[in-house]
Amino acid sequence: MSHQVWLHQLPHIVAANAPAANHSVDWFHQLPQNIVIGLEQGSLYALVALGYTLVYGVLQLINFAHSEVFMAGAFGSYLVVDAIVGNRHLTGAAVPLTVLAGIVSGAAVGAAVAWILEKVAYKALRRNGAPKLAFLISAIGASLFLSNLAGKLFTRVQNNAFPTYFNVNHHVFSIGSADVSLIVLIIIATAVIMMVFLDRLVNKTKLGMGIRAVAEDAPTAALMGIDIDRTISRTFIVGGALAGVAGFLFGTAFGVGNIMGFTPGVKAFAAAVLGGIGNVRGAMIGGLILGQAEVLISALPFVGAEWNDVVSFAVLVLILLVRPTGILGERLWRAA
């Protein structure tokens, strides 16, 4: 099974990148535009990366099926938006309300799938005290299962466009030479709101305190009366909701498909590691840095868009060599 080639193949990015590959002068000329694109990608990475990092925080496990949660959110919101839009032509307040419905349904489906995923693929193993790799493999099994079930239920064709209820490429405003389209604006705005929301959730609420306590020291947290099972379950729900929203935004911009989760999932995981896995703010920063690095470096004249993925991993490796626990470091550092 081969994964699809992602962002750089898609029209509005290719349009932005293509001239940049010609002359070095163009790189500077295109810089503002590329920063906007990098911000857009980075926001999506960050939203998905938060799910990885939250789960890693409480379980010290890579949730490999997280990319399928992302995919499920995209399909779920697609179905809802499709039901709302149908063959009608939406106008006025109906458009932002539909976007909101897409965000909410994406979050709901993502949360639900993540919750079930935790119940099926993780809880039983936790009870059995399975070795760490067994979790990874069960997550891979779940990932394989979910993406193919979605393929069977919906379609195995990739890049199915959302129903057109607004012009995603509608030009909103420009900053210098950078054009900001409507979808870019929506993605960045939603991501920022979600991240602020999450940051407050983790740092200010009781649930957030529980998550941090379990991440720090699960046995002690249990002694303090924190229900570990419930905290883990809710961590999955929060991460799943974020991934579901990201799925909706991604789907609106680039279309949905049953293996759409794989590449963004891997990148987001890299972003989480880059920021310091287990560290919530690290995931946000990691996502943004990775998004920028990918766009800016592959836009360099001697690199080219086909080296996109190589760039992101090279950046990751370089940063890890300098800072072995990521940019912000792990909050849950366990010393010898």
Added chain:
Amino acid sequence: MTTLETPPTTTPTPPPPPPAMRRAGNETSRVLLKRLAGCLIGGFVLGLMVNSKEGSPDDFGFVFHQTALKPRMLIFLAIGVVIFAGITFWGYLRQHARRPGVRPLGMGILVIVVSQVVLNWYDPQTVKFNGLRKLVDKSSGLSSTTTWFFDWLSWTLVALSVVVTGAAIVTRRRVFGWVTTVLGIAGAVLAWTAHSDVLDLGGGIDHSLGAYGDVIGFLILAGAGATVALSQAEVADSRGFMTRVMEYRPGLPFAVLGAVLAAFSYARNCWFAPVNRNLDFAKTHDAYQGTDINSLASNYLGWLGWVCFVVVAVLTLAATYLRQRLLGWLAAGAALVATVLTFFSLKSMTDVAAKSVPQFGKSWNNLGAGGFTACISYGLFAAAAAYVIARPKTRAAGKSATLPVSRALEKARNSANMKALIVIALAVALFYPPMLSQYWQNVLVTQMAVYLLLAVGLNVVVGWAGLLDLGYIAFYAVGAYTTAYLTGSLPRKPPSWLHMTPLLTIPFAIVACLIAGVLLGAPTLRLRGDYLAIVTLGFGEIIQIVAQNNPGNFTNGPRGVEPPVPHPKLEIGGWKITWGLDNLPYWYLLLVMLAIVVVLFYRLENSRLGRAWAAIREDEVAAQASGVNTVRAKLLAFAIGASTSALAGTFFASQTGFFDPTQFDIFTSILIVAYVVFGGMGSLPGAMAGAAVLTWLPEFLKSQVPTDDRQMWVGALVLAMMIFRPAGLLPAKRRKAELSHLDEASPGEVSAIPRGGAM
């Protein structure tokens, strides 16, 4: 199945719940509701999985409407309810379920259901039981019992056996047990005669296993009935029973099995199978009358074959019964001689037939399964003999000074088991593939073979050293491209003095992979586990993209290699072997490679490096404090793992001839990790078993479910496996120990994964 239940003898009966727990009635009903919901959802998902519809991009709701909203979904919901009832009333069922005979009953029914639902029953039409039923209905000239058997008799027998055995278990009437025995034997006889009847009428070649599986299933049913009737025990002790059977005369069960199989192959199985004709041993003898086969083969067909069988069987049975080491050696030698005689007779037969009647198929393609089955049965005899050699009567009591007697006995038993299993595995690996159809031979070589090697190599890294390497496929790619370069199949040609045949490239490929392994490992191996995972994942991705992007016109990009990599050939003195388009010879090439690798790795596992790896995996800080140079050991694990994939890469490149970068994608890389963990991390047989099962399964499912759904079923199986048996199919001894001691982790030890259950 067995993993869910602890052995009955050691399970203490759980104390009755204290009154305080019963008071929480609403708590219980919540649990029940949750469970019911879970079971219903499970049934629903199963209903979505089991159907032939596929989604379409035009209407995402299509499959959902076609499956979820149709009455057939009720069946799956009912299955969910049955499972719910089973779990809920397990406490009540349990006391009956643990009676003797229940497990064999379940096993027998499972085998019958698999035979009658999954397996093929008649090769010429490639039909299963149900399909054959339709064919039988349309045909004339079959006896009415045959028609009945396929129409209703077989399933009725199964249902009757269940009811009667259930009655026997509940009422404790022994006579019911005997009734089941009679039913089972009747079923076996009927299945056999019905299938023979069909074959007599159809007269085609038949490699299908359905009927044999059915017969075995019915015989197990009969055994279950006998167990119910005969056993005095309240609680079944299956394991104890098996131990008693195996320990009565070590090796004897294998000898009996071998005798049955050999008798079957000489008396019944097809030895020569030209198109549309099935000739058993005697008829083959007649068919070869007057042809120019050599005297060995003609004598073999005439009398020597039977003599081989009788001599080996008598010697082995005597040796195992008397537990005489000398007899054991004699039996093993006789089995070896018999195998060699059988093999050379077969060679003469097939060569003559290929020359004189080429329309019947090329060499080795015109034979039936009989000869190979006979060879496998000699392998079973040899395994039985190996038991006697390893554990003769005199050594039954341990004489090792350092070990207690029970441990010495256990050690002797384990080593005997291992020797016997190696002999059997070798016999099956050598003589089973020729019996397979062309299609499966192709699967064996193109799918399984490479992944067997890769899994064995990755097991070093993941299983032994505990390093999560998600980009292992990259080394495989390096190996394959190195071979392609040195054989001149890439745009950049090697200097003429470096241009060589594929097998000669192996050392170069290994060196290339070693270098790649060290290049990746040196900077990254000081990273902790999960960071290493992502970095290796990235490395795998990078290698594929590099190959795709074709820097310096080296890899030829997505067009793949051209001209094709030549097939391997070997010349030692005047002795020359060439591999071509046939699949089977590649299997034997791989077998040699695999055997060498496995032997070397087995030694490595029990060397100081193997122990150092285990130490690092268990506790890296303690390993360092004990003086282990962890970075060096990890680097060695990386390098040794990488060199194995070089071997796989060379094999793959020269076998397929053509490949392109898409074959080295990250997803495959992750799948190889899944193979290793599925089979049992850190265990060589486990890694091989995992790779074999998980590469076989999709091919097998091809005929069972829509092709596109295969990955879904594989995913579901992997998930289920990890839930119910997280240590894998054949867990390593060391890993098993880790798992069983997780419950009693020493104080202060923080387990990697917080376990459920708040205060």
Added chain:
Amino acid sequence: MIPQPLADTHDVVFDVEHITLRFGGVVSLNDVSMQMRRGEILAVIGPNGAGKTSLFNVLTGVYTPQEGRVLLRGRPGDSPVSVIGKKTHVINRLGVARTFQNIRLFPALTAIENVKVAVETRQKAGPLAAMLGMPWQRKEERDSTAAAYALMRDVGLGERGNELASSLAYGEQRRLEIARALGTNPGVLLLDEPAAGTNPQEKRELAELISRINRERNISVLLIEHDMKLVMSVADRIIVLNFGGKIAEGTPEEIQRNPAVVAAYLGTSAEDAARQATDQPELHLIDTQLEPPPTDEERSGD
């Protein structure tokens, strides 16, 4: 009190000068200096969080202190080398072996394999020799097995070689850890709370074992222990840490009377403790006697 300068510096195993170790804002070790002499049993005591284990981790290269220097002469006759910045396994090969506060065996290996891992770190045969089963590799394998068995017998585990490490009793695991540490042929042995969680009988055996290792193998022992009876019965000298700083150093008798130590343990001020000590000179605030071995009657009782 000021320790007397040592007459012959060649007899110093660890020469620690002014080390300071910080984690973020937390000072774990503050300007600690100490010298450990060849052949002595030196105990480090102090309340929880005093920095004892941090000191061990600095000495074995797990942590790198921000300031100060540590010189090591691992085995007799070695020239001094700096420990700072060296990897743990390198320091181990220079003759420093340790055990852990919370037992860190390799649970899935057998007891004998645990010891063999340590013994084999000094061997030469590489993976190729192992794969090909070269005669010298086989000889090394036999040698390491023999050496490991000898060590196991020495710590009283001769019969338990083929048990999994995790299936041993708690006290046995402690002794196995010591055997593993001895497997690397150390000149100095660092024991981190070896008596934690053991019963009085095991404590007596442990004290005997530590003295025996020290005496017979001429291995210097650095001991962290909370059990004062054990410390007082085996240690030649004692260093007391509190809040990351060294507050006292001396013989067991001196330490028992040291007001600062008593204050640290009782939480009173040093002046109060000093007054108490002078008022009641016969009062030993720290119980120093190991329990006598049980009489035959007691033994038959249980």
